[in-house]
Amino acid sequence: MRDPLSKAERSALMARVRATGNRSTEGICEDTLILAGIKGWVKHPSEILGRPDFYFAGRKVAVFVDGCFWHGCPICQRRIPTRRRKFWVTKISRNRERDSRVGRKLRAKGYKTVRIWEHELRTRSWLSRLSLALQRKRPMRSKLAKKADEKCR
Numbered sequence: 063m064r065d066p067l068s069k070a071e072r073s074a075l076m077a078r079v080r081a082t083g084n085r086s087t088e089g090i091c092e093d094t095l096i097l098a099g100i101k102g103w104v105k106h107p108s109e110i111l112g113r114p115d116f117y118f119a120g121r122k123v124a125v126f127v128d129g130c131f132w133h134g135c136p137i138c139q140r141r142i143p144t145r146r147r148k149f150w151v152t153k154i155s156r157n158r159e160r161d162s163r164v165g166r167k168l169r170a171k172g173y174k175t176v177r178i179w180e181h182e183l184r185t186r187s188w189l190s191r192l193s194l195a196l197q198r199k200r201p202m203r204s205k206l207a208k209k210a211d212e213k214c215r
């Protein structure tokens with residue numbers, strides 16, 4: 063897939079990311095959106111359930127940037143500290159439950175949700191996913207639903 067950023071923009075972005083060191087995942091995401099020229103978003107709108115990190119009102123797309131540790135990323139599987147292990151396990155599983163509950167409710171109300179893992183920010187794959195979500199006016203209908211429609215005819 064094509065990189066929406068030019069070579070110069072990409073290296074400028076990477077330099078900024080490096081320079082800021084422990085910059086928040088949200089900050090990195092924001093920089094990328096700006097450099098990629100993706101507009102029309104606000105941060106943490108209080109009127110939208112779950113207060114997404116970025117929200118595109120025109121397209122009803124809610125974007126959440128999840129820290130791999132805090133949201134229990136299945137790919138990274140960060141080690142849970144042995145001290146107060148129970149506390150961490152409970153905390154992370156509560157976060158995961160909330161994430162899926164919020165996602166379900168938003169989608170039921172016609173919003174599209176895009177979840178970006180912290181580890182995904184190392185590449186640009188999430189930008190393509192986001193662009194796709196912003197292009198589609200409506201969520202794609204499942205093949206199953208289409209088949210059911212055909213049968214009814």
Ligand SMILES: [Zn+2]
Pocket residue numbers: 130135136137138139179180181182
């Ligand atoms: Zn991860």
